[in-house]
Structures are given as structure tokens and as C-alpha cells.
Amino acid sequence: MNSLSKPRNWEKYFWPVLAAALLFAIWHYCVVWTGTNIFPSPLDVEKGMAELLHKGVLWDDIEDSVRRVAVGFGAAAVTGIPLGLTLGLYPAANQMVNPVLQILRPISPIAWIPIAIILFGVGDRAAVFLIFLGAFFPIVLACVSGVSSVPSIFQRTGRNFGLSSTQLLARVVFPAALPQILIGLRIALGIAWVVVVAAEMIAVESGLGYLVIDSRNSGKRYDLVIAAMLLIGVIGLILDLGFRSLEGLPSVRWGFRHES
Numbered sequence: 001m002n003s004l005s006k007p008r009n010w011e012k013y014f015w016p017v018l019a020a021a022l023l024f025a026i027w028h029y030c031v032v033w034t035g036t037n038i039f040p041s042p043l044d045v046e047k048g049m050a051e052l053l054h055k056g057v058l059w060d061d062i063e064d065s066v067r068r069v070a071v072g073f074g075a076a077a078v079t080g081i082p083l084g085l086t087l088g089l090y091p092a093a094n095q096m097v098n099p100v101l102q103i104l105r106p107i108s109p110i111a112w113i114p115i116a117i118i119l120f121g122v123g124d125r126a127a128v129f130l131i132f133l134g135a136f137f138p139i140v141l142a143c144v145s146g147v148s149s150v151p152s153i154f155q156r157t158g159r160n161f162g163l164s165s166t167q168l169l170a171r172v173v174f175p176a177a178l179p180q181i182l183i184g185l186r187i188a189l190g191i192a193w194v195v196v197v198a199a200e201m202i203a204v205e206s207g208l209g210y211l212v213i214d215s216r217n218s219g220k221r222y223d224l225v226i227a228a229m230l231l232i233g234v235i236g237l238i239l240d241l242g243f244r245s246l247e248g249l250p251s252v253r254w255g256f257r258h259e260s
Contacts, residue, residue: 110198
């Protein structure tokens with residue numbers, strides 16, 4: 001039964017490529033059928049992307065967007081993981097802090113844009129601040145949930161073997177909670193990538209988000225708009241696949257086994 005449900009190696013690539021090809025074909029024939037002069041065809045987008053590459057601005061925009069996400073997401077992970085682990089280990093502290101987290105968590109990072117501009121001005125720091133906010137809360141809550149789901153017998157066994165609180169966290173709790181932590185990091189990275197595009201449309205003058213709005217305002221170059229949108233999607237897919245690959249690590253597989 002498993003052999004029937006599990007896709008073969010070639011199917012992992014064939015079906016996604018086929019779906020993408022069908023989508024581009026439908027897109028092309030819809031443009032031809034409607035006769036629109038506004039919405040670009042896939043060939044127009046390809047020419048626009050080649051134009052951006054020829055001008056040498058595309059790689060700079062990609063680099064700026066990825067750099068901002070790396071800094072903001074990295075700062076959220078460095079601060080959010082220790083905080084989440086601590087709150088998960090000490091329920092009393094979590095009970096005190098959780099209401100504040102639940103109040104701030106639903107506020108969209110986009111709503112913070114005016115405050116970010118007031119605090120940091122128009123530039124990288126405002127965008128990084130917004131990315132940090134978008135990624136921080138999912139990471140903290142995933143860590144709290146991951147630690148809380150670790151069976152108490154694991155912690156009791158560790159203490160019976162004389163492990164200190166730090167050793168217990170590093171050797172038992174963290175590896176057991178790692179699957180849920182990775183899920184939280186993956187979700188946070190997706191949010192960070194969405195936020196950077198929105199922030200670049202308003203708070204900075206470079207990056208893929210800025211390319212979208214600038215192409216729209218400068219001569220209504222919708223071929224460049226769609227090209228930037230496709231690149232945003234492709235890079236987001238690459239980032240997600242990178243996190244999925246971490247699930248194959250031995251320590252993560254151990255965590256999944258204890259959950260099952």
C-alpha cells in the first residue's frame with residue numbers, strides 16, 4: 001500500500017513541471033483570446049526579465065530582498081527561540097507573558113509601517129524591523145508549543161540522571177521539540193518573505209517589492225511587474241524547500257518518532 005501511495009522519483013519533478021507548463025499555456029492563450037494590450041503574455045514577461053538582467057539591476061534587487069529577510073528573520077530566530085524555550089519550560093512565566101504575546105501577535109506587520117518609518121526612517125532598518133515583527137511571534141509560539149508537547153517522562157528521566165536545567169534543555173527538550181520549532185521557523189520565514197515585499201513597496205527604494213511598484217508607476221511596465229512577482233514566488237519556494245530538507249536530519253527524525 002505504501003508503494004502505491006508514495007510517488008516515484010520522476011513523479012516528484014514531472015507533475016509539478018507539467019502543472020507549471022499548463023498554467024503558462026492557459027495564461028498565454030487567455031492573453032491571445034482576450035486580445036489585451038495591458039496584461040503581458042509569458043513571452044513578454046520573459047523579454048522583460050531579460051531586459052532587467054541586461055541592465056544589471058535584477059540581481060541587486062534579489063540580493064537586497066534576501067539580505068533584509070536574512071537579517072530580520074535571523075534576529076527573530078536568535079531572540080524568539082530562547083524566549084519560547086524559556087516560556088515553555090516555565091509555565092508560570094508563560095502565563096504572565098502570553099496575554100501580551102496574544103495581543104501583539106494578530107497585529108499585521110503592515111500596520112506597523114507608519115511606526116517603523118517614524119522610528120527608523122525610510123530605509124533598510126524600517127524594513128528589517130517589520131520582517132522581525134512578522135517572524136518573531138510565530139517562532140516564539142512554536143517553541144512554547146514544542147516544549148509543552150514534550151512528554152514529562154523525558155524531563156523526569158533526564159533529571160534522574162543528574163542533568164542540570166541547561167543540559168536537560170540542550171540534550172532532551174530541544175531535540176524533542178525540534179520538529180515543531182522547525183515548523184514555526186518555516187512559517188515565520190514565509191511571513192518574513194511576504195512582509196519584505198510589502199515593506200519594500202513603501203519603506204525602501206530597492207528590492208523586488210520596490211521593483212513591482214516602480215515598474216507599475218514608471219510607464220506601467222506590467223511585464224516587469226509580473227516578472228518580479230514570479231521571482232518572488234520562485235525564491236519563496238526555494239526557501240521553503242530548504243527548510244523542508246531539514247526534516248531529514250537525524251535529530252529531527254528522532255523528534256518525529258517520539259511524537260508518533
